[in-house]
Amino acid sequence: MRSEWFKVREVGNATWAIDDRGSDVMYLVGGEERCLLVDTGWGVGDLPALAASLSPLPPTVVNTHGHPDHTFGNGQFAQVYVHAADEAAARKLPPAEMRTWMVDNVLPKPLPADFQFDTWAVAGPDSLETIQDGHVFDLGGRALEVISVAGHTPGSICLLDRQARVLFTGDSVLPGAIWLHLGESLPLSRFHESLRRLQGSADAFDTILPGHADLQALPLSKTLLDDLIDGIGRILAGELVGREEKTFAGDGLRCDFGSCGIVYRPDRL
Numbered sequence: 001m002r003s004e005w006f007k008v009r010e011v012g013n014a015t016w017a018i019d020d021r022g023s024d025v026m027y028l029v030g031g032e033e034r035c036l037l038v039d040t041g042w043g044v045g046d047l048p049a050l051a052a053s054l055s056p057l058p059p060t061v062v063n064t065h066g067h068p069d070h071t072f073g074n075g076q077f078a079q080v081y082v083h084a085a086d087e088a089a090a091r092k093l094p095p096a097e098m099r100t101w102m103v104d105n106v107l108p109k110p111l112p113a114d115f116q117f118d119t120w121a122v123a124g125p126d127s128l129e130t131i132q133d134g135h136v137f138d139l140g141g142r143a144l145e146v147i148s149v150a151g152h153t154p155g156s157i158c159l160l161d162r163q164a165r166v167l168f169t170g171d172s173v174l175p176g177a178i179w180l181h182l183g184e185s186l187p188l189s190r191f192h193e194s195l196r197r198l199q200g201s202a203d204a205f206d207t208i209l210p211g212h213a214d215l216q217a218l219p220l221s222k223t224l225l226d227d228l229i230d231g232i233g234r235i236l237a238g239e240l241v242g243r244e245e246k247t248f249a250g251d252g253l254r255c256d257f258g259s260c261g262i263v264y265r266p267d268r269l
């Protein structure tokens with residue numbers, strides 16, 4: 001059933017990690033007056049009902065970037081925030097044949113018995129609001145600060161919680177291969193610059209909560225960010241070259257750096 005789709009784990013500091021059937025991870029962050037929902041996943045499960053079961057406070061909703069596995073649940077909410085550079089991506093809804101392909105090839109299985117194809121991913125939120133670097137979500141007694149990390153997509157963001165000393169990273173820093181070979185991704189050197197700027201705030205957090213991970217492994221050490229910056233630096237310096245990797249979103253070269261890795265295009269360094 002759609003109400004049983006998610007797995008939830010409290011990861012400390014009134015923060016819940018919400019697993020979208022092994023595909024992506026969303027977070028509900030509790031303040032004193034509001035809570036913040038970080039990403040909306042594939043839109044298969046009943047996310048508003050889940051959020052209400054975890055916190056009685058009204059949720060503010062933000063997307064870490066505009067990709068479908070982080071935004072297709074947006075239509076379940078009245079208002080959603082996204083970085084201006086990913087607004088178009090977050091607004092994009094798939095035509096019918098693409099929705100069929102996604103259901104067959106991309107969505108986690110098995111789908112719930114009450115999944116309704118006719119209403120899945122056909123509408124966005126009533127209001128999609130854009131934000132920029134430096135925007136602050138004030139939850140009452142707790143604030144999360146938007147840090148732009150252009151690379152995976154132009155409008156990718158991280159959210160810094162200085163009080164809980166945690167960084168929500170979306171797809172910009174995660175314990176797997178970060179996709180930089182996509183058409184919308186920026187050159188690798190631009191992503192490297194974004195990550196080094198992010199590292200300038202590293203004194204303000206100890207752990208990372210990414211958009212894809214095994215729930216049981218959370219939260220992750222912030223050394224992941226150092227490993228990523230170091231590894232990409234070695235690719236850009238010509239010390240490392242990836243091996244060919246084929247994905248449903250195109251081909252690239254893959255390099256692994258121990259705790260993380262990337263897929264990139266050698267003609268877009």
Ligand SMILES: [Zn+2]
Pocket residue numbers: 065067152171
């Ligand atoms: Zn993504």
